[in-house]
Amino acid sequence: MSDTRDLAEAESVQLTSELIRIDTTNTGDPATVVGERAAAEYVAEKLAEVGFDTTYVESGAKGRGNVFARLEGADPSRGALLVHGHLDAVPADPSEWSVHPLSGAVQDGYVWGRGAVDMKDMVAMTLATARRFQRDGVVPPRDIIFAFLADEEAAGDYGSQWLVRNRPELFEGATEAISEVGGFSITVKDDVRAYMIETAEKGIAWLKLRVRGRAGHGSMVHEDNAVTKLTQAVARLGTHKFPLVLTESVREFLAAMSEITGMEFDEDDLEGAVGKLGAVARMVGATIRDTANPTMLTAGYKANVIPSVAEAVVDCRVLPGREAAFERELDEILGPDVEREWVAKLPAVETTFDGALVDAMTASIVAEDPGARTVPYMLSGGTDAKAFDSLGIRCFGFAPLRLPADLDFAALFHGVDERVPVDALKFGTRVMDRFLRSC
Ligand SMILES: [Zn+2]
Numbered sequence: 105m106s107d108t109r110d111l112a113e114a115e116s117v118q119l120t121s122e123l124i125r126i127d128t129t130n131t132g133d134p135a136t137v138v139g140e141r142a143a144a145e146y147v148a149e150k151l152a153e154v155g156f157d158t159t160y161v162e163s164g165a166k167g168r169g170n171v172f173a174r175l176e177g178a179d180p181s182r183g184a185l186l187v188h189g190h191l192d193a194v195p196a197d198p199s200e201w202s203v204h205p206l207s208g209a210v211q212d213g214y215v216w217g218r219g220a221v222d223m224k225d226m227v228a229m230t231l232a233t234a235r236r237f238q239r240d241g242v243v244p245p246r247d248i249i250f251a252f253l254a255d256e257e258a259a260g261d262y263g264s265q266w267l268v269r270n271r272p273e274l275f276e277g278a279t280e281a282i283s284e285v286g287g288f289s290i291t292v293k294d295d296v297r298a299y300m301i302e303t304a305e306k307g308i309a310w311l312k313l314r315v316r317g318r319a320g321h322g323s324m325v326h327e328d329n330a331v332t333k334l335t336q337a338v339a340r341l342g343t344h345k346f347p348l349v350l351t352e353s354v355r356e357f358l359a360a361m362s363e364i365t366g367m368e369f370d371e372d373d374l375e376g377a378v379g380k381l382g383a384v385a386r387m388v389g390a391t392i393r394d395t396a397n398p399t400m401l402t403a404g405y406k407a408n409v410i411p412s413v414a415e416a417v418v419d420c421r422v423l424p425g426r427e428a429a430f431e432r433e434l435d436e437i438l439g440p441d442v443e444r445e446w447v448a449k450l451p452a453v454e455t456t457f458d459g460a461l462v463d464a465m466t467a468s469i470v471a472e473d474p475g476a477r478t479v480p481y482m483l484s485g486g487t488d489a490k491a492f493d494s495l496g497i498r499c500f501g502f503a504p505l506r507l508p509a510d511l512d513f514a515a516l517f518h519g520v521d522e523r524v525p526v527d528a529l530k531f532g533t534r535v536m537d538r539f540l541r542s543c
Contacts, residue, residue, distance in 0.1 A: 112236040112537065113530040117215060119150070119228035120529060121208035123191075124217035130192035130257040134165060137262075140254040143191040144169030147252045150231050154238040161274070163266040168254040170267065172274055175237060177246035183279025184247035185461075185543050186497060188488055189227040190256030190263065190284075193219035200520045214523040221516045223284040225524045225532070226503035227252060233536045244540050249278055256488050259308070259448055264491035272495060280461050281492050285483050285517075286501025287465070287532070289476070290384055291509035292364050297476050299469050300384070301462070302501025304353040304482035305489060306391065307427065307452035309420040311434075313337060314413060314443040322408035331403045334414035337442045338398045341418060344437055346394040346430070348374045349423050353482040354391055356457055360479040387514050390484035394430050396420045417447065421484055424452035450486055453493040455500070461543060465502055468538035472531060473506055504535040 126146060128139035141162075148158040148171045156173040163170055169191070177184075196205035196218040203209045205218040215225075234250055236242070251274070255263030267274060286302030315337065317330030350371055358369040358377060369377035378389045396418050403414035422430045438444060457480035466478045489499035505528040507513055516522045 108236050108240055109534070109537070112232040113533050115232040115235065116229045116529045116533040117210060117526055119231050120215045120220065120225050120524065121210055121217075122146070123224040123228060124208035124215070124219050125206055127206050128192045128219070129195050130255060131195055132258040134262060137167070137192070137255075140191055141167045141169040144171045144252060144254070147171045147191070147227070147231065151234065151250070154235045156234070156238060159274070161267070161271060163254055163270075164262045168262040170254050170263065171252045173234070173250045175234065175244060175248045175250070177244045177248065179246055182246040184249050184277045186249045186251060186275060186278040186281035186492060187230055187540075188251040188253060188264075188281060188283045188492070189223050189230055190253045190488060191227065192255055192257050192263075193222065193224070194257050194518045196520075196522070202521050205522070210526065213526050215526060215529065216521065216523040218522055220522045220524040221513070222518065222522070223503065225505070225529060226284055229503070229529060229533045229536050232533050233540055236537065237540070242541060245543060247277065248540060248543070249275065251275075253488060259450065259486070260488055260491055264488035268491045268495055275492065275495055275497065278492070278495070278497050280498045280500070281489065282500050282502040283489060284487055284501055284503050285485070286481070287469075287504035287535075288513055289473070289505065289507050292361070295475070296364070297473060297506065298361065298364055299476055299478045299504065300481045301457070301465060301478050302483050303457050303480040304351065304424060304454035305452060305486050306482065306484050307422040307424070308448060308450045308486045308490075309422055309430075309446060310448040311396070311418040311420050312445045312447050313416045313418065313438070314445070315441055316413055316443070317410070319412040320410045322410055326410055329410055330412060330414040331410070333441055334403065334416055335401075337438050338401070338416045338418070340437050341396050341434070342398045344396065346396070346433065348393050349426060350374060350392065351423055351425070351454070351482060352456075353454060353480055354388070357388065357479055357481045360477065364477050364479075383512065384514070387484065388481065390421070391423070391482040394420065394422045394426055396434070422452060424454040427451070450490045453489055453499060454482070455498045461498075461500070464539055464542045465500070468535045468542065469504060471538055472535050502539075504532040504539075505529070506531040
Protein backbone atom coordinates (compact mmCIF):
# COMPACT_ATOMS: atom_id res chain seq x y z
CA MET A 105 0.00 0.00 0.00
CA SER A 106 2.67 2.47 0.98
CA ASP A 107 4.54 1.70 -2.24
CA THR A 108 1.80 3.18 -4.36
CA ARG A 109 1.44 6.04 -1.88
CA ASP A 110 5.12 6.89 -2.26
CA LEU A 111 4.77 6.63 -6.02
CA ALA A 112 1.78 9.01 -6.04
CA GLU A 113 3.68 11.52 -3.89
CA ALA A 114 6.70 11.38 -6.18
CA GLU A 115 4.48 11.68 -9.23
CA SER A 116 2.78 14.79 -7.88
CA VAL A 117 6.17 16.53 -7.87
CA GLN A 118 7.21 15.26 -11.28
CA LEU A 119 3.84 16.04 -12.89
CA THR A 120 3.83 19.58 -11.47
CA SER A 121 7.28 20.15 -12.93
CA GLU A 122 6.40 18.68 -16.32
CA LEU A 123 3.14 20.62 -16.54
CA ILE A 124 5.01 23.86 -15.83
CA ARG A 125 7.34 23.06 -18.73
CA ILE A 126 4.37 23.01 -21.10
CA ASP A 127 3.88 26.70 -21.88
CA THR A 128 0.15 27.43 -21.45
CA THR A 129 0.37 31.21 -21.28
CA ASN A 130 -3.03 32.87 -21.47
CA THR A 131 -2.71 36.60 -22.08
CA GLY A 132 -6.47 37.03 -22.38
CA ASP A 133 -6.10 37.65 -26.14
CA PRO A 134 -7.37 34.45 -27.81
CA ALA A 135 -5.01 35.04 -30.78
CA THR A 136 -1.91 34.56 -28.60
CA VAL A 137 -2.96 31.62 -26.43
CA VAL A 138 -0.59 28.65 -26.61
CA GLY A 139 -0.18 25.19 -25.21
CA GLU A 140 -3.60 24.30 -23.84
CA ARG A 141 -3.96 21.54 -26.40
CA ALA A 142 -0.49 20.16 -25.62
CA ALA A 143 -1.22 20.23 -21.88
CA ALA A 144 -4.60 18.55 -22.38
CA GLU A 145 -2.99 15.84 -24.48
CA TYR A 146 -0.31 15.33 -21.84
CA VAL A 147 -2.98 14.93 -19.14
CA ALA A 148 -5.02 12.57 -21.35
CA GLU A 149 -1.94 10.45 -21.94
CA LYS A 150 -1.23 10.21 -18.18
CA LEU A 151 -4.83 9.10 -17.60
CA ALA A 152 -4.93 6.66 -20.53
CA GLU A 153 -1.64 5.11 -19.42
CA VAL A 154 -3.37 3.66 -16.33
CA GLY A 155 -6.58 2.70 -18.14
CA PHE A 156 -8.90 5.73 -18.01
CA ASP A 157 -11.18 6.49 -20.94
CA THR A 158 -10.75 10.17 -21.67
CA THR A 159 -12.79 12.71 -23.61
CA TYR A 160 -11.07 15.60 -25.37
CA VAL A 161 -13.17 18.69 -26.07
CA GLU A 162 -12.19 22.02 -27.62
CA SER A 163 -14.17 24.85 -26.11
CA GLY A 164 -15.15 27.38 -28.72
CA ALA A 165 -11.91 27.62 -30.69
CA LYS A 166 -9.13 25.50 -32.11
CA GLY A 167 -6.54 24.44 -29.55
CA ARG A 168 -8.63 25.35 -26.48
CA GLY A 169 -8.24 21.84 -25.10
CA ASN A 170 -10.13 20.28 -22.17
CA VAL A 171 -9.93 16.69 -20.93
CA PHE A 172 -12.52 14.70 -19.00
CA ALA A 173 -12.46 11.30 -17.30
CA ARG A 174 -14.95 9.62 -15.03
CA LEU A 175 -14.24 7.16 -12.22
CA GLU A 176 -17.25 5.11 -11.25
CA GLY A 177 -18.14 5.06 -7.59
CA ALA A 178 -19.71 2.47 -5.32
CA ASP A 179 -23.07 4.22 -5.10
CA PRO A 180 -24.35 5.42 -8.49
CA SER A 181 -27.47 6.87 -6.85
CA ARG A 182 -25.34 9.59 -5.24
CA GLY A 183 -24.48 12.74 -7.16
CA ALA A 184 -20.99 12.86 -8.65
CA LEU A 185 -18.10 14.92 -7.30
CA LEU A 186 -16.49 17.19 -9.90
CA VAL A 187 -12.74 17.68 -9.42
CA HIS A 188 -11.66 20.42 -11.80
CA GLY A 189 -8.44 22.24 -12.55
CA HIS A 190 -7.34 24.69 -15.22
CA LEU A 191 -4.36 24.07 -17.45
CA ASP A 192 -3.66 27.66 -18.50
CA ALA A 193 -1.49 30.13 -16.60
CA VAL A 194 -0.87 33.87 -16.71
CA PRO A 195 2.18 35.32 -18.51
CA ALA A 196 5.56 35.61 -16.76
CA ASP A 197 8.56 37.80 -17.62
CA PRO A 198 11.71 35.64 -17.31
CA SER A 199 13.92 38.71 -16.67
CA GLU A 200 12.20 39.20 -13.30
CA TRP A 201 12.60 35.61 -12.10
CA SER A 202 15.37 33.76 -10.20
CA VAL A 203 14.79 30.72 -12.43
CA HIS A 204 13.13 30.53 -15.85
CA PRO A 205 9.36 30.55 -15.25
CA LEU A 206 8.89 27.61 -17.62
CA SER A 207 11.75 25.55 -16.15
CA GLY A 208 9.74 23.56 -13.62
CA ALA A 209 13.00 23.42 -11.65
CA VAL A 210 12.94 21.27 -8.53
CA GLN A 211 15.41 22.91 -6.17
CA ASP A 212 15.72 24.14 -2.57
CA GLY A 213 12.64 22.12 -1.62
CA TYR A 214 10.35 23.81 -4.14
CA VAL A 215 8.98 23.25 -7.63
CA TRP A 216 9.48 26.57 -9.42
CA GLY A 217 7.59 28.10 -12.30
CA ARG A 218 4.50 29.79 -13.62
CA GLY A 219 1.47 27.77 -12.54
CA ALA A 220 3.22 26.18 -9.54
CA VAL A 221 0.38 27.30 -7.24
CA ASP A 222 -2.14 28.44 -9.87
CA MET A 223 -2.83 25.66 -10.48
CA LYS A 224 -0.62 23.02 -12.01
CA ASP A 225 0.06 21.82 -8.45
CA MET A 226 -3.57 20.81 -7.95
CA VAL A 227 -3.78 19.35 -11.46
CA ALA A 228 -0.73 17.21 -10.64
CA MET A 229 -2.03 16.10 -7.21
CA THR A 230 -5.36 15.17 -8.81
CA LEU A 231 -3.67 13.26 -11.63
CA ALA A 232 -1.32 11.43 -9.25
CA THR A 233 -4.28 10.39 -7.07
CA ALA A 234 -6.42 9.33 -10.04
CA ARG A 235 -3.51 7.22 -11.34
CA ARG A 236 -3.06 5.58 -7.94
CA PHE A 237 -6.79 4.80 -7.66
CA GLN A 238 -6.77 3.19 -11.08
CA ARG A 239 -3.61 1.17 -10.38
CA ASP A 240 -4.90 -0.06 -7.00
CA GLY A 241 -8.49 -0.58 -8.19
CA VAL A 242 -9.82 1.91 -5.63
CA VAL A 243 -13.57 2.46 -5.96
CA PRO A 244 -14.56 5.83 -4.47
CA PRO A 245 -17.89 6.08 -2.63
CA ARG A 246 -19.46 8.06 -5.49
CA ASP A 247 -18.68 8.89 -9.12
CA ILE A 248 -15.83 11.32 -9.61
CA ILE A 249 -15.64 13.49 -12.72
CA PHE A 250 -12.12 14.72 -13.43
CA ALA A 251 -12.04 17.85 -15.58
CA PHE A 252 -8.91 19.64 -16.82
CA LEU A 253 -9.86 22.93 -18.39
CA ALA A 254 -8.76 25.75 -20.68
CA ASP A 255 -9.03 29.52 -20.28
CA GLU A 256 -9.68 30.02 -16.58
CA GLU A 257 -7.31 32.98 -16.54
CA ALA A 258 -9.49 34.90 -19.01
CA ALA A 259 -12.81 34.22 -17.26
CA GLY A 260 -13.52 30.91 -19.06
CA ASP A 261 -15.17 32.15 -22.26
CA TYR A 262 -13.08 29.50 -24.03
CA GLY A 263 -13.24 27.06 -21.13
CA SER A 264 -15.68 26.47 -18.27
CA GLN A 265 -18.26 29.07 -19.34
CA TRP A 266 -18.34 27.69 -22.88
CA LEU A 267 -18.53 24.11 -21.61
CA VAL A 268 -21.47 24.67 -19.27
CA ARG A 269 -23.37 26.47 -22.04
CA ASN A 270 -22.56 24.08 -24.87
CA ARG A 271 -21.69 20.72 -23.29
CA PRO A 272 -23.54 20.60 -19.94
CA GLU A 273 -23.89 16.80 -20.30
CA LEU A 274 -20.18 16.51 -19.44
CA PHE A 275 -21.09 17.52 -15.87
CA GLU A 276 -24.30 15.53 -15.65
CA GLY A 277 -25.09 14.26 -12.19
CA ALA A 278 -22.44 16.40 -10.47
CA THR A 279 -23.72 17.92 -7.24
CA GLU A 280 -20.51 19.16 -5.62
CA ALA A 281 -17.10 20.29 -6.83
CA ILE A 282 -13.63 21.04 -5.57
CA SER A 283 -10.86 23.08 -7.18
CA GLU A 284 -8.36 25.84 -6.54
CA VAL A 285 -7.65 28.65 -4.05
CA GLY A 286 -8.51 26.86 -0.88
CA GLY A 287 -7.19 24.11 1.35
CA PHE A 288 -3.88 25.88 2.02
CA SER A 289 -2.67 26.45 5.55
CA ILE A 290 -1.91 29.55 7.54
CA THR A 291 0.01 29.11 10.76
CA VAL A 292 -1.98 30.62 13.62
CA LYS A 293 0.33 29.79 16.50
CA ASP A 294 3.42 27.65 17.02
CA ASP A 295 2.58 24.42 15.23
CA VAL A 296 -1.15 24.98 14.80
CA ARG A 297 -2.46 25.57 11.31
CA ALA A 298 -5.81 26.74 9.95
CA TYR A 299 -6.70 25.52 6.47
CA MET A 300 -8.68 28.06 4.48
CA ILE A 301 -11.44 26.40 2.47
CA GLU A 302 -13.10 28.56 -0.14
CA THR A 303 -16.89 28.60 0.19
CA ALA A 304 -17.62 31.89 -1.58
CA GLU A 305 -16.37 34.21 -4.30
CA LYS A 306 -17.14 37.83 -5.01
CA GLY A 307 -18.82 38.65 -8.30
CA ILE A 308 -16.79 40.01 -11.20
CA ALA A 309 -18.19 43.08 -12.95
CA TRP A 310 -15.93 44.74 -15.50
CA LEU A 311 -17.33 48.11 -16.30
CA LYS A 312 -16.74 50.34 -19.32
CA LEU A 313 -17.37 54.04 -18.80
CA ARG A 314 -17.85 56.48 -21.65
CA VAL A 315 -18.24 60.24 -21.70
CA ARG A 316 -19.16 62.12 -24.84
CA GLY A 317 -18.33 65.79 -25.15
CA ARG A 318 -17.75 68.38 -27.85
CA ALA A 319 -14.62 68.01 -29.97
CA GLY A 320 -12.56 71.12 -30.39
CA HIS A 321 -9.20 72.93 -30.53
CA GLY A 322 -6.98 72.41 -27.51
CA SER A 323 -6.13 76.12 -27.39
CA MET A 324 -9.71 77.30 -26.75
CA VAL A 325 -11.74 77.76 -23.59
CA HIS A 326 -13.79 74.57 -23.60
CA GLU A 327 -16.57 73.68 -21.16
CA ASP A 328 -17.55 70.28 -22.53
CA ASN A 329 -14.32 68.27 -22.40
CA ALA A 330 -14.94 64.49 -22.41
CA VAL A 331 -11.49 63.72 -20.90
CA THR A 332 -12.03 66.08 -17.97
CA LYS A 333 -15.50 64.73 -17.22
CA LEU A 334 -14.45 61.10 -17.53
CA THR A 335 -11.38 61.44 -15.33
CA GLN A 336 -13.40 63.22 -12.65
CA ALA A 337 -15.85 60.33 -12.62
CA VAL A 338 -13.05 57.77 -12.58
CA ALA A 339 -11.38 59.53 -9.65
CA ARG A 340 -14.66 59.69 -7.72
CA LEU A 341 -15.22 55.98 -8.23
CA GLY A 342 -11.61 54.94 -7.61
CA THR A 343 -11.46 56.74 -4.27
CA HIS A 344 -14.96 55.78 -3.15
CA LYS A 345 -15.22 53.45 -0.18
CA PHE A 346 -18.16 51.11 -0.49
CA PRO A 347 -19.90 50.24 2.78
CA LEU A 348 -18.57 47.48 5.04
CA VAL A 349 -20.75 44.39 4.80
CA LEU A 350 -20.40 41.27 6.91
CA THR A 351 -21.37 38.28 4.77
CA GLU A 352 -22.06 34.85 6.23
CA SER A 353 -18.74 33.41 4.96
CA VAL A 354 -16.67 36.18 6.51
CA ARG A 355 -18.66 35.99 9.75
CA GLU A 356 -17.94 32.25 9.95
CA PHE A 357 -14.29 32.82 9.12
CA LEU A 358 -13.87 35.41 11.89
CA ALA A 359 -15.73 33.24 14.40
CA ALA A 360 -13.52 30.24 13.60
CA MET A 361 -10.34 32.33 13.78
CA SER A 362 -11.45 33.76 17.09
CA GLU A 363 -11.99 30.26 18.46
CA ILE A 364 -8.56 29.09 17.27
CA THR A 365 -6.51 32.13 18.31
CA GLY A 366 -8.49 33.34 21.31
CA MET A 367 -8.45 36.81 19.72
CA GLU A 368 -11.57 38.98 19.66
CA PHE A 369 -12.83 40.19 16.30
CA ASP A 370 -15.34 42.99 16.76
CA GLU A 371 -18.08 42.75 14.12
CA ASP A 372 -18.76 46.46 14.55
CA ASP A 373 -15.16 47.26 13.66
CA LEU A 374 -14.58 45.05 10.63
CA GLU A 375 -11.49 46.91 9.40
CA GLY A 376 -9.94 46.65 12.85
CA ALA A 377 -10.81 42.96 13.00
CA VAL A 378 -9.23 42.25 9.62
CA GLY A 379 -6.16 44.24 10.62
CA LYS A 380 -5.41 41.67 13.33
CA LEU A 381 -5.24 38.81 10.82
CA GLY A 382 -1.59 39.18 9.84
CA ALA A 383 -0.64 37.39 6.62
CA VAL A 384 -4.18 37.02 5.30
CA ALA A 385 -5.39 40.52 6.21
CA ARG A 386 -5.03 41.74 2.63
CA MET A 387 -6.97 38.76 1.24
CA VAL A 388 -9.79 39.00 3.76
CA GLY A 389 -9.81 42.81 3.62
CA ALA A 390 -11.03 42.64 0.03
CA THR A 391 -14.06 40.60 1.09
CA ILE A 392 -15.68 43.00 3.54
CA ARG A 393 -16.78 45.55 0.93
CA ASP A 394 -17.33 45.94 -2.80
CA THR A 395 -14.38 47.38 -4.70
CA ALA A 396 -14.04 49.35 -7.94
CA ASN A 397 -10.51 49.76 -9.28
CA PRO A 398 -10.01 51.78 -12.49
CA THR A 399 -7.65 49.79 -14.74
CA MET A 400 -7.74 51.27 -18.26
CA LEU A 401 -8.10 54.72 -19.86
CA THR A 402 -8.54 55.57 -23.55
CA ALA A 403 -8.99 59.00 -25.11
CA GLY A 404 -7.59 61.35 -27.70
CA TYR A 405 -5.15 61.15 -30.58
CA LYS A 406 -3.29 64.47 -30.68
CA ALA A 407 -2.01 66.96 -28.12
CA ASN A 408 -4.04 69.92 -29.43
CA VAL A 409 -7.30 68.15 -30.28
CA ILE A 410 -9.99 67.76 -27.63
CA PRO A 411 -11.59 64.39 -28.43
CA SER A 412 -15.34 63.90 -28.44
CA VAL A 413 -15.18 60.60 -26.53
CA ALA A 414 -13.22 59.31 -23.53
CA GLU A 415 -13.43 55.80 -22.12
CA ALA A 416 -12.29 53.92 -19.04
CA VAL A 417 -12.52 50.38 -17.72
CA VAL A 418 -13.11 49.67 -14.04
CA ASP A 419 -12.65 46.27 -12.39
CA CYS A 420 -15.55 45.97 -9.93
CA ARG A 421 -15.85 43.09 -7.44
CA VAL A 422 -19.18 42.75 -5.73
CA LEU A 423 -20.15 40.85 -2.57
CA PRO A 424 -22.89 38.19 -2.66
CA GLY A 425 -26.30 39.84 -2.36
CA ARG A 426 -24.97 43.33 -3.09
CA GLU A 427 -25.56 43.52 -6.87
CA ALA A 428 -28.58 45.85 -6.89
CA ALA A 429 -27.26 48.08 -4.10
CA PHE A 430 -23.89 48.27 -5.83
CA GLU A 431 -25.47 49.46 -9.10
CA ARG A 432 -27.52 52.11 -7.31
CA GLU A 433 -24.42 53.41 -5.55
CA LEU A 434 -22.45 53.29 -8.78
CA ASP A 435 -24.99 55.45 -10.62
CA GLU A 436 -24.97 58.01 -7.82
CA ILE A 437 -21.18 58.28 -7.98
CA LEU A 438 -20.98 58.45 -11.77
CA GLY A 439 -23.77 60.99 -12.31
CA PRO A 440 -25.85 61.55 -15.45
CA ASP A 441 -23.05 62.41 -17.93
CA VAL A 442 -21.32 59.04 -17.79
CA GLU A 443 -22.56 56.11 -19.86
CA ARG A 444 -21.83 52.72 -18.45
CA GLU A 445 -21.80 49.20 -19.89
CA TRP A 446 -20.77 45.82 -18.45
CA VAL A 447 -18.02 44.18 -20.52
CA ALA A 448 -17.99 41.09 -18.29
CA LYS A 449 -20.31 40.13 -15.49
CA LEU A 450 -20.14 36.94 -13.47
CA PRO A 451 -22.18 36.63 -10.29
CA ALA A 452 -20.86 36.08 -6.79
CA VAL A 453 -21.16 32.53 -5.45
CA GLU A 454 -21.59 31.39 -1.88
CA THR A 455 -22.28 28.06 -0.22
CA THR A 456 -22.43 26.97 3.40
CA PHE A 457 -19.60 25.34 5.31
CA ASP A 458 -21.36 22.17 6.37
CA GLY A 459 -22.38 18.72 5.26
CA ALA A 460 -20.66 15.39 4.65
CA LEU A 461 -18.25 16.73 2.01
CA VAL A 462 -16.95 19.44 4.33
CA ASP A 463 -16.58 16.83 7.08
CA ALA A 464 -14.55 14.68 4.67
CA MET A 465 -12.25 17.63 3.85
CA THR A 466 -11.67 18.35 7.52
CA ALA A 467 -11.11 14.70 8.43
CA SER A 468 -8.58 14.15 5.64
CA ILE A 469 -6.62 17.24 6.64
CA VAL A 470 -6.65 16.42 10.34
CA ALA A 471 -5.50 12.85 9.62
CA GLU A 472 -2.34 14.30 8.03
CA ASP A 473 -1.92 17.35 10.27
CA PRO A 474 -3.22 16.57 13.77
CA GLY A 475 -4.49 19.67 15.54
CA ALA A 476 -5.29 21.39 12.27
CA ARG A 477 -8.51 23.35 11.85
CA THR A 478 -10.49 24.10 8.72
CA VAL A 479 -12.11 27.48 8.23
CA PRO A 480 -14.37 28.77 5.45
CA TYR A 481 -13.44 31.94 3.61
CA MET A 482 -14.48 34.09 0.68
CA LEU A 483 -12.17 34.64 -2.28
CA SER A 484 -12.06 38.21 -3.61
CA GLY A 485 -11.19 36.91 -7.08
CA GLY A 486 -13.07 34.54 -9.35
CA THR A 487 -12.52 30.98 -10.60
CA ASP A 488 -14.20 28.38 -12.80
CA ALA A 489 -16.48 27.73 -9.79
CA LYS A 490 -18.68 30.53 -11.16
CA ALA A 491 -19.52 28.45 -14.24
CA PHE A 492 -20.26 25.29 -12.28
CA ASP A 493 -22.32 27.15 -9.70
CA SER A 494 -24.62 28.12 -12.58
CA LEU A 495 -25.34 24.38 -13.05
CA GLY A 496 -26.43 24.14 -9.42
CA ILE A 497 -23.16 22.49 -8.31
CA ARG A 498 -21.90 23.40 -4.80
CA CYS A 499 -18.34 24.59 -5.28
CA PHE A 500 -15.43 24.60 -2.84
CA GLY A 501 -11.80 25.69 -3.10
CA PHE A 502 -9.89 22.68 -1.79
CA ALA A 503 -6.36 22.19 -3.11
CA PRO A 504 -4.70 21.04 0.12
CA LEU A 505 -1.20 22.35 0.90
CA ARG A 506 0.58 22.47 4.27
CA LEU A 507 2.74 25.56 3.95
CA PRO A 508 5.72 26.87 5.92
CA ALA A 509 4.70 29.57 8.40
CA ASP A 510 6.83 32.25 6.75
CA LEU A 511 5.77 31.71 3.12
CA ASP A 512 3.76 34.61 1.66
CA PHE A 513 1.47 32.30 -0.29
CA ALA A 514 -0.99 34.92 -1.55
CA ALA A 515 1.88 36.83 -3.21
CA LEU A 516 2.83 33.77 -5.29
CA PHE A 517 -0.42 33.82 -7.29
CA HIS A 518 0.45 35.45 -10.63
CA GLY A 519 3.63 36.59 -8.84
CA VAL A 520 7.36 36.52 -9.57
CA ASP A 521 9.16 33.32 -8.46
CA GLU A 522 5.90 31.41 -8.15
CA ARG A 523 6.77 28.10 -6.49
CA VAL A 524 5.25 25.35 -4.41
CA PRO A 525 6.98 23.42 -1.60
CA VAL A 526 7.74 19.79 -2.51
CA ASP A 527 6.59 18.76 0.99
CA ALA A 528 3.30 20.57 0.47
CA LEU A 529 2.66 18.69 -2.78
CA LYS A 530 3.30 15.36 -1.08
CA PHE A 531 1.10 16.35 1.84
CA GLY A 532 -1.64 17.51 -0.53
CA THR A 533 -1.51 14.25 -2.45
CA ARG A 534 -1.97 12.25 0.76
CA VAL A 535 -4.90 14.46 1.78
CA MET A 536 -6.45 14.23 -1.68
CA ASP A 537 -6.16 10.45 -1.55
CA ARG A 538 -7.94 10.26 1.81
CA PHE A 539 -10.54 12.79 0.73
CA LEU A 540 -11.46 11.10 -2.56
CA ARG A 541 -11.75 7.73 -0.79
CA SER A 542 -14.26 9.25 1.65
CA CYS A 543 -16.08 11.81 -0.51
ZN1 LIG B 1 -6.19 29.61 -11.03
